[in-house]
Amino acid sequence: MAAGPGAATLRRCLEVLRDSRNDSEQLAALLLVTKAVRAGELDSKSRRQIFDAIGFTFPNRLLSSRQTPAGCPEHTFRALGLTLLACFCTDPELAGHSQILNKIPTFSDVLVAPCNPDSTCMVDDAFQCLTAVLATPRGPRELVTKGAVSALCQAYVNGGYGSDRALTLLLGLLAVAEVKCWQRDAPHLVAVLSKLSKEFVEAEDATKFELCELLPRFIPLSPPLAEVSQGSECLQQLYKGLANVLGSKLSQSQRDPALKLTASLVQACGSEWIPAGSAGSKFLALLVNLACVEVRLTLEEPDPSELEGKKEVVTACYVLIEMGIQECLKGDESLLDEAQRMQLMRIMEEAFGAVVFYLRQVKEEELQDPFIFASVRILGAWMAEETSSLKQEICELLPFLVHYARKLFKESGPTENPPQTAGLVGSDSSILALDALRFLLPGFCHLTAEDRPRDILISEGAPALLCDYFLQQWEVLTSQSKSLTPPTSTEMSLQTLCGIFLNLVVTAPDLIRQEETFSSLMDTLLKSLPFLLPQKDHLVLAANIATLGLMMARILSNSAVLQKTGPAKEFFRATIGFLSQAHTAQADPGSHGLALAVSPAYVSAWDDIRELWFLGMQALASCVPLFPWLPRAILQAQWLEELSELLTHVTAASVDFELVAAFQGMLVELARASEPCREVMLSHHGEEWANLYGMAALEQCLSKQ
Numbered sequence: 001m002a003a004g005p006g007a008a009t010l011r012r013c014l015e016v017l018r019d020s021r022n023d024s025e026q027l028a029a030l031l032l033v034t035k036a037v038r039a040g041e042l043d044s045k046s047r048r049q050i051f052d053a054i055g056f057t058f059p060n061r062l063l064s065s066r067q068t069p070a071g072c073p074e075h076t077f078r079a080l081g082l083t084l085l086a087c088f089c090t091d092p093e094l095a096g097h098s099q100i101l102n103k104i105p106t107f108s109d110v111l112v113a114p115c116n117p118d119s120t121c122m123v124d125d126a127f128q129c130l131t132a133v134l135a136t137p138r139g140p141r142e143l144v145t146k147g148a149v150s151a152l153c154q155a156y157v158n159g160g161y162g163s164d165r166a167l168t169l170l171l172g173l174l175a176v177a178e179v180k181c182w183q184r185d186a187p188h189l190v191a192v193l194s195k196l197s198k199e200f201v202e203a204e205d206a207t208k209f210e211l212c213e214l215l216p217r218f219i220p221l222s223p224p225l226a227e228v229s230q231g232s233e234c235l236q237q238l239y240k241g242l243a244n245v246l247g248s249k250l251s252q253s254q255r256d257p258a259l260k261l262t263a264s265l266v267q268a269c270g271s272e273w274i275p276a277g278s279a280g281s282k283f284l285a286l287l288v289n290l291a292c293v294e295v296r297l298t299l300e301e302p303d304p305s306e307l308e309g310k311k312e313v314v315t316a317c318y319v320l321i322e323m324g325i326q327e328c329l330k331g332d333e334s335l336l337d338e339a340q341r342m343q344l345m346r347i348m349e350e351a352f353g354a355v356v357f358y359l360r361q362v363k364e365e366e367l368q369d370p371f372i373f374a375s376v377r378i379l380g381a382w383m384a385e386e387t388s389s390l391k392q393e394i395c396e397l398l399p400f401l402v403h404y405a406r407k408l409f410k411e412s413g414p415t416e417n418p419p420q421t422a423g424l425v426g427s428d429s430s431i432l433a434l435d436a437l438r439f440l441l442p443g444f445c446h447l448t449a450e451d452r453p454r455d456i457l458i459s460e461g462a463p464a465l466l467c468d469y470f471l472q473q474w475e476v477l478t479s480q481s482k483s484l485t486p487p488t489s490t491e492m493s494l495q496t497l498c499g500i501f502l503n504l505v506v507t508a509p510d511l512i513r514q515e516e517t518f519s520s521l522m523d524t525l526l527k528s529l530p531f532l533l534p535q536k537d538h539l540v541l542a543a544n545i546a547t548l549g550l551m552m553a554r555i556l557s558n559s560a561v562l563q564k565t566g567p568a569k570e571f572f573r574a575t576i577g578f579l580s581q582a583h584t585a586q587a588d589p590g591s592h593g594l595a596l597a598v599s600p601a602y603v604s605a606w607d608d609i610r611e612l613w614f615l616g617m618q619a620l621a622s623c624v625p626l627f628p629w630l631p632r633a634i635l636q637a638q639w640l641e642e643l644s645e646l647l648t649h650v651t652a653a654s655v656d657f658e659l660v661a662a663f664q665g666m667l668v669e670l671a672r673a674s675e676p677c678r679e680v681m682l683s684h685h686g687e688e689w690a691n692l693y694g695m696a697a698l699e700q701c702l703s704k705q
Helices: 005-019 023-038 044-054 057-064 076-088 104-112 117-134 139-145 148-158 163-202 207-218 231-246 252-269 278-299 304-329 338-360 370-385 391-411 436-447 451-459 462-479 489-507 509-514 517-532 539-555 565-580 606-623 630-636 639-649 657-673 675-683 686-692 696-703
Strands: 583-587 594-598
Touching: 044 057, 044 076, 057 076, 076 117, 104 117, 104 148, 117 139, 117 163, 139 148, 139 163, 148 163, 163 207, 163 231, 207 231, 207 252, 231 252, 231 278, 252 278, 252 304, 278 304, 278 338, 304 338, 304 370, 338 370, 338 391, 370 391, 370 436, 391 436, 391 451, 391 462, 436 451, 436 462, 436 489, 451 462, 451 489, 462 489, 462 517, 489 509, 489 539, 509 517, 509 539, 517 539, 517 565, 539 565, 539 606, 565 606, 565 630, 565 639, 583 639, 606 657, 630 639, 630 657, 630 675, 639 657, 639 675, 639 686, 657 675, 657 696, 675 686, 675 696, 686 696
Parallel strands: none
Antiparallel strands: 583 594
16 A cells, blocks of 8 residues: 555555444545545555455445435435446456446446536546446457447437547447447447537538548448438438538548548448439549549559558548449449549559559568558459450469469468458458458459460469369358358359369360369369259359369369269269259240240349350260260159150240250260160150251261161
């Protein structure tokens, strides 16, 4: 205990509090102790000695007491109890004690109760306790579940004593538990956002730009603001304020927070918060313009000392540019007219030239920087949609992109659903949680269809990396549950990977034969399709895997993986099921007969899988002479009987030429390779419907004795 004239008195007070049974003596001692606590006269050792002397029992009695000392305000005992708890909370160990955590509703009640001059010290003590609780490991969760968020929101919105501290505490809580806060207390948080938004519109001084820094903390990614009561009004206010700010001449220190606030809105709401019409389209074009200018100014001649301080705002600009890309792709549904879209595409191309230039300067020791990830991610978004511009520059950057993606892939474990947006770069960003390949895949899919970039990707070892990534993503997808969830970003990545591999199968078959990793991929495809097909809502991925597997089987027919007839037969059985069930007969509205149509289970996905189905039919036909057991598998599935029945009963006019060619290609190979197949066709009037549909090659095969 601190030495001095008051030390002996304080020691005596503690003895009274601990040992005396006289209420008057205890009250007098308590008043002296709390006076010393409030005056800040005690060191940490003294405060701990107070706790050791009286524990939690004494302040608990004070908080629950309904008595009031003569001549004192009615809340005197509660105020004294709060002061003692605030004193205890200066010790982090005590601040996380269940006795303190259980008092969170009490502290919250103090914040929302009417405050008069006599009760300000209670509000101060309640804030001190809540602030201390927030700093403990269990604190944020307990604050959310015990109702502190709504109390803090009300305290701020009411604008009474301590409202600024309520906002500060809210910001601290949102920083560590944003999702839980919004899940539980969205209406109260939106009320805070509403107040801040109105202040933002009305402010005419530096407060406007301070609010730009503050507002992003109150813009949730979920739930969508437009779907929350008062949310739409907040968005209108924010649009109005930002249009005013960004339409004015600004210094860099003013513009940067405004751009970051805009990016937060775009991440949460896309472009939906920007109104349609001339004013909205001009504002959107202005946003993308400003973002592109900022990117070029920062990255075309990067000064290392200046760049570090600009990374956060440039990352915000990337969010705005990605919105620009998406708007330009919407065509007539875009907020922008055609002239604006063309102009923005030119401006964005210049900005991406700067991004490419910057990435070419990156050193190996800088690869852990989250800003590099944000730059690669936005370039991936551009490469996915714009395939003709900057082709030379992107080809030259491909070795870096493959190296960077490989490094991140090897250093990170499988992530179920990595961030879909780069986010605003913060100190807590973790490069290990980021998956660069996910964002590069669509661009790689375009590039593998072209000779020069494909050759570069192959020479840099991209195919082996992509195979490994496919295997990892398949594990992620199947580990989510035994019954797959609705399509995820993982599933989309697998579909895009199939597209890349199909390009390689068609353009570089020798690579498929020579790279050992493709045998591992083939093995996974054989096992994955039988698992996937019975699942609902995954037909597009199943179509990709079936077609890719068939195309690779043509090339790898002699490989060890396809000699294991068990998995291979299971795969081909699943493929036969996928291909054979795509069409059915249904009533033709234009006649009294039946017409061939896409099966109901395939209709919703048909636009996405139509080309894959035709390619799969060709590939299956090519596999028939390569796998002697395949015709028997088709016979066992009774596909020939079902197809004969279908073609016999539908009107010939309902079967288009492309479909006739697909059926004939497979049937001819079966008739040539298998006498039993030929006999089934003949016994089901094969010659007749071959003649009816103009299948000359099949007719010739069937007529041979």
